[in-house]
Amino acid sequence: MTASLAGCKAEAAFGKKRREVLALLGSPDEDSLVAGGNGDAVAIAGVFARLLALCDDDVMRVLTLVMAETLAAGSAVIEALGNHLNVDMGIWWQPDDAFFDLLRDKEIANSMLADVGGKLVADGNVAEKVKTQKNIIRDFLAGENGRPRVETWLPRWMKFPAESYTSRRGFRTADQWTQVQPLFVRE
Numbered sequence: 001m002t003a004s005l006a007g008c009k010a011e012a013a014f015g016k017k018r019r020e021v022l023a024l025l026g027s028p029d030e031d032s033l034v035a036g037g038n039g040d041a042v043a044i045a046g047v048f049a050r051l052l053a054l055c056d057d058d059v060m061r062v063l064t065l066v067m068a069e070t071l072a073a074g075s076a077v078i079e080a081l082g083n084h085l086n087v088d089m090g091i092w093w094q095p096d097d098a099f100f101d102l103l104r105d106k107e108i109a110n111s112m113l114a115d116v117g118g119k120l121v122a123d124g125n126v127a128e129k130v131k132t133q134k135n136i137i138r139d140f141l142a143g144e145n146g147r148p149r150v151e152t153w154l155p156r157w158m159k160f161p162a163e164s165y166t167s168r169r170g171f172r173t174a175d176q177w178t179q180v181q182p183l184f185v186r187e
Contacts (some may be wrong), residue, residue, distance in 0.1 A: 004098035013092075014068070021065045023060055025050050034062065035069040054152075074162075078175040082160035086185060089158045095141060100134050109133040111165040116140040116150045 005011055019030050025047060027034075051059055071077055081087070103109055103130070109130045114122035119138050125133055143149025156163035157173055161181070164171040 004096050007110060008093070008094070010092035017065060018176070021062050024062060033069055034119070035066045039040060049149050074173040074176065074183065076176040076180045079162060079173065080180050080184060083181075087160050089160070090154050093154065096168075100138065103134055104130060106130050109137070112155065112170040113137055116153050116157070118149070
């Protein structure tokens with residue numbers, strides 16, 4: 001999973017923004033969290049003093065990064081922001097080995113296969129093992145073994161709004177959006 005994160009475009013872009021903000025704050029540690037502090041009141045007071053010396057635009061950059069560091073993935077706030085801002089995760093993410101290693105549910109794998117290969121392909125492989133279905137999904141995503149390449153696929157749970165692959169209860173991320181969606185209905 002570490003390799004997956006290290007190769008992630010979004011993580012690289014976010015890391016660049018973090019280093020820029022840390023430089024604004026005069027932090028010598030390029031790898032620390034801007035929202036850190038670890039209960040060190042003197043360090044927090046030093047950050048506050050530095051913020052007072054910055055222009056409003058730079059303070060907003062710092063606050064934006066702190067917010068991004070501290071929001072919980074899959075939370076109602078992330079769902080609200082992602083939907084409001086029309087975030088396209090396809091720009092930032094693509095399935096890698098870590099994704100496929102974590103995919104173990106046969107029903108979900110078959111539904112993903114339907115997403116990339118169509119219902120006929122999924123139905124024709126419904127009895128196959130998860131490993132086989134994952135390999136076929138990989139073939140479609142890479143355009144290998146005679147499969148047409150699918151370029152812009154995202155798992156349903158990574159889209160905004162997040163969706164579930166099953167009718168099972170308890171997909172928290174989708175549930176979060178269901179709870180806050182009425183707050184964002186436009187008149």
